[in-house]
Amino acid sequence: MEFNWKFSQTATRMSSSIIREILKLLDDKDVISLAGGIPDPELLPLEEITEATRRVLKEDGVQSLQYSTTEGYLPLREFLAERLNKQGIIADASNIIITSGSQQGLDLLGKLFINPGDVVITEHPTYLGIIQSFTTYGATFCSLPIDDQGLQVGLLEEALRKNNPALIYTLPNFQNPAGVTLPLGRRRKLAELAIQHRVPILEDDPYGELRYYGEPLPAIKSLSCAENTILLGTISKTIAPGHRLGWVVAHEKVIKKLVLAKQAVDLHSNTFSQRVIYEYCRQGHLDQHLKLLRRKYGEKRDAMLMAVKKYFPPEIEWTKPEGGLFLWVTLPEGISSSKLLKESIKRGVAFVPGSAFFTDGSGENTLRLSFSNASPEELELGIKRLAEVFKYQLVAAFD
Numbered sequence: 001m002e003f004n005w006k007f008s009q010t011a012t013r014m015s016s017s018i019i020r021e022i023l024k025l026l027d028d029k030d031v032i033s034l035a036g037g038i039p040d041p042e043l044l045p046l047e048e049i050t051e052a053t054r055r056v057l058k059e060d061g062v063q064s065l066q067y068s069t070t071e072g073y074l075p076l077r078e079f080l081a082e083r084l085n086k087q088g089i090i091a092d093a094s095n096i097i098i099t100s101g102s103q104q105g106l107d108l109l110g111k112l113f114i115n116p117g118d119v120v121i122t123e124h125p126t127y128l129g130i131i132q133s134f135t136t137y138g139a140t141f142c143s144l145p146i147d148d149q150g151l152q153v154g155l156l157e158e159a160l161r162k163n164n165p166a167l168i169y170t171l172p173n174f175q176n177p178a179g180v181t182l183p184l185g186r187r188r189k190l191a192e193l194a195i196q197h198r199v200p201i202l203e204d205d206p207y208g209e210l211r212y213y214g215e216p217l218p219a220i221k222s223l224s225c226a227e228n229t230i231l232l233g234t235i236s237k238t239i240a241p242g243h244r245l246g247w248v249v250a251h252e253k254v255i256k257k258l259v260l261a262k263q264a265v266d267l268h269s270n271t272f273s274q275r276v277i278y279e280y281c282r283q284g285h286l287d288q289h290l291k292l293l294r295r296k297y298g299e300k301r302d303a304m305l306m307a308v309k310k311y312f313p314p315e316i317e318w319t320k321p322e323g324g325l326f327l328w329v330t331l332p333e334g335i336s337s338s339k340l341l342k343e344s345i346k347r348g349v350a351f352v353p354g355s356a357f358f359t360d361g362s363g364e365n366t367l368r369l370s371f372s373n374a375s376p377e378e379l380e381l382g383i384k385r386l387a388e389v390f391k392y393q394l395v396a397a398f399d
């Protein structure tokens, strides 16, 4: 007789991520993947990380293999604090905790701030990892639409008044999935409203360093009216996601709670990885590497935008990101991107259907394209294949 597993209410709220499911299907080398936002393997700094690893083992010895503090490796936190200071963010090491990727930071913050039934304000669409994580804590979502300048902050005041939310979650730079960026005026307004209504902002910024055009904008956390803002960062898109290192920058009171929450989960992030990444940064590699990434990903972004312009039929719209890894595509109403995915994979190209990024499962006629992981030539071919699928579907739908 099969055992009857009685999972908790929390476990029953868990759901799988469509991206992980799609990535599993993509071992086929003939399929060009425009799906996952994963770094180009050729742009992972293998040599420098090898060298940093050797140095850590030689110079730090057994210390690098030992348990360490929950807050994270102090020199790494000091390094991050100095970088943040240069961006106008007032923080020292006591305001920073190192997490196992920023996903862990988000999840722990969900644990700290969300009671079952609480409302979280998000962008519509938003990062699906947050939908997955916060749903587990019993959050309900008040999702506000975005336009080509990110969150429509004009709608925020009413949403705050009506919902009394526990959190506002926002991605101001090169948003995942839509690639859009929040201008300074909206950042200020968002910060002011959040303070007035006493709601913490989670400012998730994995892509901010990957700007290819235009001038960097100040982080919400750096604005004088944003003391309630919690900033999350990661090395996943800039150095190496396999090391699983991210950080949370917050008021000391929040950091203290995060330390307790993290202790219960994994005691601390990987000691060895923290020292290797610190050594990599200490050797001055990071800024050099960022220059390379901006050039290479900028070329890929241009290649994708050029191909989209060349091949997509005029009924289709798309965003023009200044940075990050993603383009967001809107098909005419009534066309379902999830239905087109199977046909696209058959033709040798994959994407993520947009509905995965909507808290209410809407957005059927949208999809996300990533330009990070294919070469400019593959990007052109992938977009050409996709355009054929779209054109065929448009003829079928409107004939």
Ligand SMILES: Cc1ncc(COP(=O)(O)O)c(C=O)c1O
Binding pocket: 037, 100, 101, 102, 103, 104, 127, 129, 171, 176, 204, 206, 233, 234, 235, 236, 241, 245, 246
């Ligand atoms: C918006 C956003 N937040 C958080 C994460 C998680 O990143 P990490 O690898 O640091 O856990 C991702 C990863 O794609 C992301 O796009």
